[in-house]
Every structure is written in C-alpha cells, then in structure tokens.
Amino acid sequence: MYTCRGFSFFILLSVSTMFIDAKNIVSSENRTNISQSLVSAIVDGIDSKSRMFFVIVHTTDSYCGGTMIDRHWVITAAQCVFGRQTDTTHIQAGDFTKQSAKQFYEVKKVIYADGFDMLTYNNDIALLKTKKSMRSLRSGHKFLPMCKREPEDLAVLGSCGMGSDSSYTINQPSKLQEVLYDHGSNSAGCPENQLCLISFLSGSSICVYDQGSPLYVMSCGQTKPQCLFGVASHWTGSNVGMGHLCSRVNVFTKILPLRDWIKNTIRAN
Structure with missing residues (x-):
C-alpha cells in the first residue's frame, strides 16, 4: 500500500x-473564451506548487480540469464533455502557477467510461485523445x-x-x-x-x-x-x-x- x-x-x-x-x-x-490564459479555483484552497500534468479542458460553453496521463491522452470527468462537439473541445496545458504562455491542443477523440451515468455520476470519467503529442522538450509537460x-x-x-x-x-x-x-x-x-x-x-x-x-x-x-x-x-x-x-x-x-x-x-x- x-x-x-x-x-x-x-x-x-x-x-x-x-x-x-x-x-x-x-x-x-x-468563461467561454479559450484564449484566456487563466480561467476561474478551489474554495479556501492554498496556492499549489507547479503541477505540470494538470490541464484545462475547454468546450464551447464551459471548461473543466483534467490530467495528462500519456503523450496523447487526458483524463477528465465525462460530464464535462458529454454532448459537446469534439472539434470545439481543446486542451490548455502549461504552468498554471504562473502568468505564462499556455499551449493548446485539439482533441481528436472522446471516449466515455463504460457505465457512465449523467444522473448519478457513476463512472464519471472520459478519455480525450489529442491530435498532436503533448510531449516535447520545450513544453515541460509531465504525465x-x-x-x-x-x-x-x-x-x-x-x-x-x-x-x-x-x-x-x-x-x-x-x-x-x-x-x-x-x-x-x-x-x-x-x-x-x-x-x-x-x-x-x-x-x-x-x-x-x-x-x-x-x-x-x-x-x-x-x-x-x-x-x-x-x-x-x-x-x-x-x-x-x-x-x-x-x-x-x-x-x-x-x-x-x-x-x-x-x-x-x-x-x-
């Protein structure tokens, strides 16, 4: 353990x-403009250290958090992308502890977990595959x-x-x-x-x-x-x-x- x-x-x-x-x-x-380098944070939280695996998932009308688990894959909540168009979904990555430039990645595919239920939030997970690799020497992204x-x-x-x-x-x-x-x-x-x-x-x-x-x-x-x-x-x-x-x-x-x-x-x- x-x-x-x-x-x-x-x-x-x-x-x-x-x-x-x-x-x-x-x-x-x-809130609907993906060009914003920062969006909205945890209530009464603390300033986080750099978490280079953290990303923001943008859709046409909202956004959520996400995690890079592979050079082409992000995991997020299924509710965040349910019913949204893949071609208007983007991944924003970078160091969100700083006012620095962020990178955007287009999403190629969205896959919902087996048994996902929008009413009960059962298996509230989705996988997002990006069109381009998120791994590069310059990006600093981590999985x-x-x-x-x-x-x-x-x-x-x-x-x-x-x-x-x-x-x-x-x-x-x-x-x-x-x-x-x-x-x-x-x-x-x-x-x-x-x-x-x-x-x-x-x-x-x-x-x-x-x-x-x-x-x-x-x-x-x-x-x-x-x-x-x-x-x-x-x-x-x-x-x-x-x-x-x-x-x-x-x-x-x-x-x-x-x-x-x-x-x-x-x-x-």
Missing part, C-alpha cells in the same frame, strides 16, 4: 496560514501515472484546480489552487466507485469548474504527487442550493476500478 504515517499532521500545520483572498468575478464572456493500488487510511490526498474560489459566486484566482484530504475521511455510504472526502481545512472544497481535476496520492514527507487516484466529479451537502455553489463534501470517481478499461482503451485507440 501507499503509506504516509504522520504526514497528515505535518501537512495540516504547513498549510494553516496559506489562505488566499477572493479575486475578481469572471464574466460569462470570459501523472495511475495508482496501482489503494493507499492506506493515513495517506494524504491532494486535488488541484482552477475552478471557482468562492462558494457564493464565480471568482477568478491568480494561480492554481490545491486542497488536501485525509484518505481516511472517506464517508461511509459513499457509492462503491466513488470517494466522498472532506478537506483538512475547514471550508476548503472543490467547486464549479473543478470537475475533472485530478485527485492524487502525495509522497511521504513532501508535497509531490505520486499517482492519480481519482477524478473530481461533484460535491454534496445540506448547503448546496441554499446560496452555495458547492459543499465541503467532495466526490471523486475512483481510478482503480476503471484502470484496466483506461489502459485497454488507450491501447486500442
């Missing part, structure tokens, strides 16, 4: 003073491998994203945000193929436009992602729909039950 004993407390102390202020509201016009086994309960998990950094309105962050979880916080009663997690930090949560973002296991004693463990899907809680866009109970689709399907799909396409 992936182990990380005692690391949870270290992480909690190290991030306790790293809250960020809300940024400017993103207009509906900007995040899929986890091969379950981490132990004490393992620290992280998720990064560029979704809304406010639970009340859509705000634009200046850089990539990150939220941290204890694997042991997975709620009892959560569907078998999903993880229902609550952050270390009170109020921290994925939010609107974070769907599709990666959930990764952190290396022991440091803040380096080790492998892709899940994909951000949605959130649940009593405050959703009562003036809040999101909730602190964050739901992720597990990678492990779909790992063989992902490998076989990439191999066949």
Whole structure:
C-alpha cells in the first residue's frame, strides 16, 4: 500500500496560514473564451506548487480540469464533455502557477467510461485523445501515472484546480489552487466507485469548474504527487442550493476500478 504515517499532521500545520483572498468575478464572456490564459479555483484552497500534468479542458460553453496521463491522452470527468462537439473541445496545458504562455491542443477523440451515468455520476470519467503529442522538450509537460493500488487510511490526498474560489459566486484566482484530504475521511455510504472526502481545512472544497481535476496520492514527507487516484466529479451537502455553489463534501470517481478499461482503451485507440 501507499503509506504516509504522520504526514497528515505535518501537512495540516504547513498549510494553516496559506489562505488566499477572493479575486475578481469572471464574466460569462470570459468563461467561454479559450484564449484566456487563466480561467476561474478551489474554495479556501492554498496556492499549489507547479503541477505540470494538470490541464484545462475547454468546450464551447464551459471548461473543466483534467490530467495528462500519456503523450496523447487526458483524463477528465465525462460530464464535462458529454454532448459537446469534439472539434470545439481543446486542451490548455502549461504552468498554471504562473502568468505564462499556455499551449493548446485539439482533441481528436472522446471516449466515455463504460457505465457512465449523467444522473448519478457513476463512472464519471472520459478519455480525450489529442491530435498532436503533448510531449516535447520545450513544453515541460509531465504525465501523472495511475495508482496501482489503494493507499492506506493515513495517506494524504491532494486535488488541484482552477475552478471557482468562492462558494457564493464565480471568482477568478491568480494561480492554481490545491486542497488536501485525509484518505481516511472517506464517508461511509459513499457509492462503491466513488470517494466522498472532506478537506483538512475547514471550508476548503472543490467547486464549479473543478470537475475533472485530478485527485492524487502525495509522497511521504513532501508535497509531490505520486499517482492519480481519482477524478473530481461533484460535491454534496445540506448547503448546496441554499446560496452555495458547492459543499465541503467532495466526490471523486475512483481510478482503480476503471484502470484496466483506461489502459485497454488507450491501447486500442
């Protein structure tokens, strides 16, 4: 198993003073303009270190997070691309911790996971194949491998994203945000193929436009992602729909039950 004993407390102390202020509201016009180098981030998150595997998936009317897992393949939430045209879907890659130029890649193919259900979010995963390789000496892009086994309960998990950094309105962050979880916080009663997690930090949560973002296991004693463990899907809680866009109970689709399907799909396409 992936182990990380005692690391949870270290992480909690190290991030306790790293809250960020809300940024400017993103207009509906900007939200649909893929030429924006930054889009909208995690609520009450912390400034993330560089995560060069993180990408933004742009469609004609929205955007989501995603993860590079291969030189031609990105994994995201199926809901993000469901019903959208492939020729108007683009991948934006680069270092989202900096105000630097980003690269865009056209999408050649979209494949939904077996058993995906838009109503229940079951198997909320899609694979996107790009027309051109995302690997180059100049790009600096990195791929995040899929986890091969379950981490132990004490393992620290992280998720990064560029979704809304406010639970009340859509705000634009200046850089990539990150939220941290204890694997042991997975709620009892959560569907078998999903993880229902609550952050270390009170109020921290994925939010609107974070769907599709990666959930990764952190290396022991440091803040380096080790492998892709899940994909951000949605959130649940009593405050959703009562003036809040999101909730602190964050739901992720597990990678492990779909790992063989992902490998076989990439191999066949």
